[in-house]
Amino acid sequence: MLYLLASCIALLIGPLFYRYFSSSSGLQKGLDGFIFVSLGGLVLIHILPELLEHGGMLAIVFVLLGIWGPTASERLFHRYSEVTHNFTLFLGIGGLLLHTITDGTAMVLAQQDDNSILLALGVILHQLPVGFAVWWILKPHLGTRWTLMIFAAQMLFTGIGYFAGEQLLPYLNIDDTVYLQAFITGTILHVVLHQPHGQHESDTQGKYEYQAGIGSLLGIGLLVMLLLMDSGGHEHAHHDHSTEQLMTWLLKLAPVLLLSYGAAALRFKLGLTPQDSSLARRWFQRLAGPEALVITALLLGPWLALFQLLVVFILSAYLSHANVTITDPHTKLPSSSLRFGFAHLVDRSAPWILLSLVLVNLIGHPSMPLSNPLLQVVVLLLVFLPMRFCNLGAAVLALALAYSGWNPIAIMMPLIAAPVLNIAQLKLMTWTQRAILLSIIALSLAAALRLPLWFSLFTLPEVVNLIALLILSGLFAASLLRLGPRKFLRRLMLSKPAVHAHSHAHSHSHENTHTHESSASHTDEQKPVVTPSADKHAHEHAKTDKHSHH
Numbered sequence: 001m002l003y004l005l006a007s008c009i010a011l012l013i014g015p016l017f018y019r020y021f022s023s024s025s026g027l028q029k030g031l032d033g034f035i036f037v038s039l040g041g042l043v044l045i046h047i048l049p050e051l052l053e054h055g056g057m058l059a060i061v062f063v064l065l066g067i068w069g070p071t072a073s074e075r076l077f078h079r080y081s082e083v084t085h086n087f088t089l090f091l092g093i094g095g096l097l098l099h100t101i102t103d104g105t106a107m108v109l110a111q112q113d114d115n116s117i118l119l120a121l122g123v124i125l126h127q128l129p130v131g132f133a134v135w136w137i138l139k140p141h142l143g144t145r146w147t148l149m150i151f152a153a154q155m156l157f158t159g160i161g162y163f164a165g166e167q168l169l170p171y172l173n174i175d176d177t178v179y180l181q182a183f184i185t186g187t188i189l190h191v192v193l194h195q196p197h198g199q200h201e202s203d204t205q206g207k208y209e210y211q212a213g214i215g216s217l218l219g220i221g222l223l224v225m226l227l228l229m230d231s232g233g234h235e236h237a238h239h240d241h242s243t244e245q246l247m248t249w250l251l252k253l254a255p256v257l258l259l260s261y262g263a264a265a266l267r268f269k270l271g272l273t274p275q276d277s278s279l280a281r282r283w284f285q286r287l288a289g290p291e292a293l294v295i296t297a298l299l300l301g302p303w304l305a306l307f308q309l310l311v312v313f314i315l316s317a318y319l320s321h322a323n324v325t326i327t328d329p330h331t332k333l334p335s336s337s338l339r340f341g342f343a344h345l346v347d348r349s350a351p352w353i354l355l356s357l358v359l360v361n362l363i364g365h366p367s368m369p370l371s372n373p374l375l376q377v378v379v380l381l382l383v384f385l386p387m388r389f390c391n392l393g394a395a396v397l398a399l400a401l402a403y404s405g406w407n408p409i410a411i412m413m414p415l416i417a418a419p420v421l422n423i424a425q426l427k428l429m430t431w432t433q434r435a436i437l438l439s440i441i442a443l444s445l446a447a448a449l450r451l452p453l454w455f456s457l458f459t460l461p462e463v464v465n466l467i468a469l470l471i472l473s474g475l476f477a478a479s480l481l482r483l484g485p486r487k488f489l490r491r492l493m494l495s496k497p498a499v500h501a502h503s504h505a506h507s508h509s510h511e512n513t514h515t516h517e518s519s520a521s522h523t524d525e526q527k528p529v530v531t532p533s534a535d536k537h538a539h540e541h542a543k544t545d546k547h548s549h550h
Contacts (some may be wrong), residue, residue: 003124004162008155010127015135015151029123031217033485034222041222041223044358045246047185052362055178056438057370060362062179066186074322100154103127104161105481174544183497187462209484210261217477246361249400252264255460255468256298257353260291260392261475265341267291273340274330280320287419291345292391296415299399300454304412308450310478311416311444322433327424328388342475345392350476351491352393359383377445384421387492394418402454412448419443 046412051059107124134154138147236253267290284290288308296383297305330348334340363370365378370376392415402411421441480488 004104004159006124007103007107007127007158010124011131011151011154011158013131015131015148027211028211029209030215030218031132031136031482033212033217033221035136036220037216037219039130039219040217043185043189045223045361048362051075051178051185052492055182059178059182062182063186066183067189067344071112100157101161104158104163107162124375209487210481212484212486213477213481216480216488246357249357249403250469250472251465252299253295253396253399253461254294254465254472257392257396258468259298260289260294260395261341261345263294263341264289264291264345265337268340269337273333275333279319279323279326280316280417282326283316283319283324284312286326287315287416288390289391292395292415295392295395295399298457300402300411301452301457303452304415304454307412307444307448308415313438314444315420315437318436322429322436324433325428327422336435343478343482346475346479346489347488349390349392350479351489352390353396356393356397356478357400360397360404360533370406373407373409376407377413380410380413381421384418385423386421388424389414389418391419408448408451408453409445411454412445412451413441416444466467 048063051063055062064262104448116265131151134150138150142150159348272281272285274282274285276285293305293309330344334344368380397418398411398414402413420437429437
């Protein structure tokens with residue numbers, strides 16, 4: 001009974017403290033960052049692996065339907081976009097209500113002698129972001145009375161799960177409801193991705209992003225605590241495995257990533273910058289850095305690094321000869337080489353690195369039937385096309401795929417294709433240029449079959465890996481504080497997620513017509529620059545005043 005009471009109190013913290021958060025834009029941004037990271041991370045790291053275990057690849061399809069279905073329907077039916085959005089909200093809240101039943105049953109399980117008390121503490125703690133998020137989303141739409149009724153329903157459903165747990169468990173079998181839960185999980189992610197209170201127009205200059213970063217760091221701390229507690233329950237051993245796998249990858253990767261950022265600072269110091277006068281050298285930096293070669297050489301082996309270097313030289317020579325413009329350019333660079341390597345490049349690469357690790361942790365799951373090399377290539381194409389991978393993120397993706405036992409072709413594919421094989425870049429090419437590019441990539445992947453298997457050149461002591469991971473975490477945390485969580489992750493989106501149909505009537509206009517936060521917040525999120533390379537520097541100078549707040 002004590003567990004049930006503590007769970008209800010944790011749920012009510014959101015409404016109790018809402019008035020304090022709503023009185024300050026800075027506190028609002030901090031709460032938004034907390035909900036964005038804690039609830040989104042809970043779904044990606046805690047819920048999705050369980051759905052994949054029971055539903056396989058089809059579960060991901062239903063998650064994607066839940067994420068993009070509401071957005072697509074809003075765009076198709078502009079007149080009814082508000083109705084569609086409200087339906088999405090209620091569907092997500094309905095899913096949370098059903099989930100509270102399982103929370104109640106989990107607390108019953110935690111009271112049994114063979115289970116850990118940490119399972120109950122995890123359930124209680126995860127009510128914090130849920131309570132904040134439900135009140136944060138519904139209060140402006142429904143008012144206080146109806147939102148309080150929904151909270152009462154959540155507590156009632158938790159009590160039902162607690163007192164009738166043993167009788168309800170056979171009917172709440174995840175194997176029977178996995179695809180419904182996957183769809184509802186997608187709708188929850190949809191709501192988390194799109195700010196429920198518009199775009200915070202009072203923060204058009206991004207002056208509260210520091211508070212949003214603080215909130216996101218608190219959300220990460222809560223998420224880590226929940227995952228550690230969840231691993232104490234025997235019923236959730238697969239989460240423990242998933243979390244341990246991510247931690248193992250991060251420990252091995254951290255020191256090499258620091259070396260890569262150091263290599264980037266060095267090449268910037270020596271004059272090889274993303275605003276180089278030579279298009280071929282700019283393409284080489286886009287495809288390999290060359291800091292991405294450090295990861296390949298040290299963690300995948302020198303043979304794969306040499307092969308990657310050869311293919312990147314060929315691609316750079318062809319793309320510069322064809323005068324193909326680079327999308328997503330570095331429009332503003334710091335003057336310090338250290339700041340370039342350990343701040344500017346961290347801002348651009350950290351989201352891709354984290355995405356690659358989480359993505360492979362999902363698609364590399366044992367329940368995912370992706371052992372066929374052709375199917376692996378198709379899945380990677382579906383990942384690359386809507387996104388604009390950076391070279392460091394691509395190298396980390398290749399490394400995670402190698403750790404997951406994927407085919408050599410799939411391991412090599414991100415290293416040579418991820419930074420260039422995306423819709424935004426392909427739009428800047430003619431059909432002939434696309435055909436030649438795809439031919440070079442296909443021939444390179446065929447040749448990669450003759451390469452020796454990947455291997456790591458060295459193994460560092462655990463204490464060195466841990467120190468490097470702490471330093472890397474500090475760099476990523478500093479990036480979060482500089483940018484805020486939404487701008488930190490906005491680089492992953494092909495189109496800006498903040499521009500949403502139900503919030504702005506002009507959501508489909510061109511980026512250059514926007515002056516609010518969602519378009520002015522990041523220089524790298526403009527429409528791709530298609531001016532000739534000779535006019536590039538003049539074009540960037542003309543843009544400087546527009547983005548001076550960076």
